[in-house]
Amino acid sequence: MTFTVGIIGAGRIGRLHVDNLRAIPQIRVKSVSDIATEHLEAWAIDKQIEVLTTDYHDLLNDPEIKAIFICSPTNTHATIIKEAGAAGKHIFCEKPVSFSVSETEEALAVAENSGVKIQVGFNRRFDPNFRKIRTLVQEGEIGTPHILRITSRDPQPPGIEYIKSSGGLFMDMTIHDFDMARYIMGSEVVEVSAHGAVLVDPEIGEAGDIDTAVITLKFSNGALGVIDNSRSAAYGYDQRLEIFGDKGSAQADNNRATNVEVSTVKHVSKEKPLYFFLERYTQAYIEEVTEFAAACLENNEVSCNGFDGLQAERIARAAKQSIDTGVPVKLGQSIEY
Structure with missing residues (x-):
């Protein structure tokens, strides 16, 4: 059985999804839309894309296309989700669903009422290391969880124009950690306390954002969480996680080109972390689209649904409110900005 999909947005992530989807035997990537296509013509021919268009409605109106991947800018996501739902297309949407919790709720309601599947692109859930830790927690290997620590630091900040349209550190970057x-x-966040600073680039502060943050979380099961973020880690893409419980702990370290550690009289050394997210999460990106395709083909539930996307946005909003007010924020008390 062949399952035909279309991609909306042919930036870095959209093109990555094309590559990963084309590796799945049952998948046919028929169409790609982008606001400008001139620079994509040679690429589309190489990838055997049959239709290249500037109007994503061409994909929604194509009866052969059963699912669409929304890889366009965030401010377009909610509208496309509603239109895709009305057109009966299954939906894979990159994070976040929108910059507004109420807008996200409205879009997800349309998709749910349309009976289509919707998966949100929190790719880190599909990383083999993090999945192993989740399994250990579920199986009780570390006992009752007490403390979760997540470190997430980029190797360098994005450009200022991206910062201005990103929705802020919490909605753009930390949202992955909130979902993680x-x-x-395996428990909901009930309270958020956040502290932020501009320590990497003054222009980020001038753009109204922060580049460094520490966030503490309280979960409904009584456990605590700590997340630390930076837009710039000189040594590479720093992605670590530890879960501590009453029976022990489990850690996921950084991925490196090799796991060789050199010990001499002068020093003990190992290679730096892989430099950026496309290298670090190569397998996770493959797994997330493979599972979405399987859910559509076999009528299974998706692994990361619209509610997961909504909850991460709610936590991001609460963190922003905590920064602005200087006090902890309970999830039910966060407000729109």
């Missing part, structure tokens, strides 16, 4: 916290702990 729920995923690993």
Whole structure:
């Protein structure tokens, strides 16, 4: 059985999904839309894309296309989700669903009422290391969870124009960690306290954002969480996680080109972390689209649904409110900005 999909947005992530989807035998990537296509013509021919268009409605109106991947800018996601739901297309949407919790709720309601599947692109859930830790927690290997620690630091900050349209550190970057916290702990976040600073680039502060943050979380099961973020780690892409419980702990370290450690009289050394997210999460990106395709083909539940996307946005909003007010924020008390 062949399952035909279309991609909306042919930036870095959209093109990555094309590569990964084309490796799945049952999948046919028929169409790609982008606001500009001139620079994509040679690429589309190489990838055997049959239709290249500037109007994503061409994909929604194509009866052969059963699912669409929304890889366009965030401010377009909610509208496309509603239109895709109305067109009966299954939906894979990159994070976040929107910059507004109420807008996300409205879009997800349309998709749910349409009976289509919707998966949100929190790729880190599909990383083999983090999945192993979640399994250990679920199986009780570390006992009752007490503390979760997540370190997430980029190797360098994005450009200022991206910062201005990103929705802020919490909605753009930390939102992955908020989702990971729920995923690993298996419990909802009920309170958020955040501290932020501009320590990497003054222009980020001038753009109204922060580049460094520490966030503490309280979970409904009584456990605590700590997340630390930076837009710039000189040594590479720093992605670590530890879960501590009453029977022990489990840690996921950084991925490196090799796991060789050199010990001499002068020093003990190992290679730096892989430099960026496309290298670090190669397998996770493959797994997330493979599982979405399987859910559509076999009518299974998706692994990361719209509610997961909504909850991560709610936590991000609460963190922003905590920064602005200087006090902890309970999830039910966060407000729109």
